[in-house]
Amino acid sequence: MLTLTANDAKRNFGERLLNAQREPVKISTNSKDAVVVMSINDDEELDAMKTDYLRHCFESAKQDLAHGNVVDGEGFLNAL
Known part of the structure; x- marks a missing residue:
């Protein structure tokens, strides 16, 4: 660069x-x-990659919820 x-x-x-x-x-x-x-093209590609990544994260989280793979927030913070 x-x-x-x-x-x-x-x-x-x-x-x-x-x-x-x-x-x-x-x-x-x-x-x-x-x-x-x-360039605008590079910016649009970067935005698309971010959107795809967020979509993947949400889908993964939905699958975890559906399978009961959850962590209690308070317990998680206390473990830190």
Whole structure:
């Protein structure tokens, strides 16, 4: 992933937008990572992966409930 300073990204904004169409671009400010700029397509794919993962987690939880594989919340917290 290409990493740039905020000043460099600002100076060459058009070129950086083109870069972000090919791969995410990380922008840092004050020597700390601040943001990642990515294409709409990459963002939509990431959202779809998150949605699929959440759907999987809910389905797994429903199956656990149906089979009685549950843990009492208070007991779980006390065990921690």
